[in-house]
Amino acid sequence: MASPPATPGGSATEAHLLLVEDDEVIRNTVRMLLERYGFTVSAAADGMSGLEMFRERRPDLLLLDVMLPELDGIGLCRRIRELSLAPILMMSARGDALDVVSGLEAGADDYVVKPVESAVLVARIRSLLRRASFTPAHSxxxxxxxxxxxxxxxxxxxxxxxxxxxxxxxxxxxxxxxxxxxxxxxxxxxxxxxxxxxxxxxxxxxxxxxxxxxxxxxxxxxxxxxxxxxxxxxxxxxxxxxxxxxxxxxx
Incomplete structure (x- = not known):
């Protein structure tokens, strides 16, 4: 994860994000980055904890790592899709075609490959949130x-x-x-x-x-x-x- 810029661009948002990432350093870095941009962030270190946290807090968007203990990101994505249509952004360390295809087939809306520039990650998140609240400005x-x-x-x-x-x-x-x-x-x-x-x-x-x-x-x-x-x-x-x-x- 690239270092965040000195001042976040764009206005703050009240959106609540759920980050599920088993690497503690990456999890804390991403969480702090997103909080600097005005997001409220809940974080879990494994798939089962992430599923339970989702059920309790019903976040506006989920960021799921592919490789997770207990329940991997693909399985977690499928479980979430049984419960909700909330936007899901998958994060893959390899960008492997199998990871990407599996994540999208499981119901993810988009994916990024780690390490990802902070500006790119935030742009993808904002895009998904705009899409989730989309209503045509005109017919x-x-x-x-x-x-x-x-x-x-x-x-x-x-x-x-x-x-x-x-x-x-x-x-x-x-x-x-x-x-x-x-x-x-x-x-x-x-x-x-x-x-x-x-x-x-x-x-x-x-x-x-x-x-x-x-x-x-x-x-x-x-x-x-x-x-x-x-x-x-x-x-x-x-x-x-x-x-x-x-x-x-x-x-």
Whole structure:
């Protein structure tokens, strides 16, 4: 972990974070860094303690190391996803493809490779928190609803319909065949991006920029894994892969 800057950038936040990291030096360093940025931080040294702490304190976001005693980060991520849609940021010491894929498949929203620059870590956390509290400032998606196969009448531009899939952009709710879908904030943000431009191919780096607030650095596994998860919930046939370019939502 790089040393924090002399003065944290940005305003303080009241968000409560749960850090689960078995290395005491890293745990204390990250905790102090995040507290300097205005976060409230709870910390645990193993997976089982982290799970219990999550149940007791219900934090706004979790930072999970992959390699943990008692219950590893992947297993902990799965257990958390059974209880909550809270944003999860995985931390991997190796950046190994297996670690990354396993973490994202378990339900994580994003990942960083240790050691990570403090500014990068804080930026990722803030991005996830913004995503979790996301509500459109304007009906960007709704403006496209008329051409998106919207079945809503009466000029309702907050609801879009794609077959049996209904997206309420005001209530931030998604239903399939009348049944509510439990989408993570990242999955919902991605779906809204697709729904805003049905039939238009979105490149992976475009999705990284719009959904994750990331500059593109060549690694698009986070996008591909989230597309897979979203397909599993809304129907695999709804999101088409355009090889060599990206993905699009079928009209």
């Amino acid at each position: 960007r998606a709704g403006a496209s609803s008329a051409g998106a196969g919207s079945g809503a009448g009466g000029g309702d531009t907050t609801t879009m319909t794609f077959g049996d899939l209904t997206i309420d952009t005001r209530g931030m709710e998604v239903h399939r065949a009348g049944q509510p879908l439990a989408l993570t904030p990242t999955e919902l943000r991605m779906l809204l991006e697709f729904a805003a431009s049905p039939g238009v191919v979105l490149e992976r780096r475009t999705l990284l920029s719009r959904v994750w607030d990331h500059a593109w650095h060549g690694d698009t596994r986070v996008v591909d894994l989230h597309v897979q998860r979203l397909r599993a919930k809304i129907g695999a046939e709804r999101i088409e892969t355009v090889r060599g370019f990206g993905y699009k939502l079928r009209r």
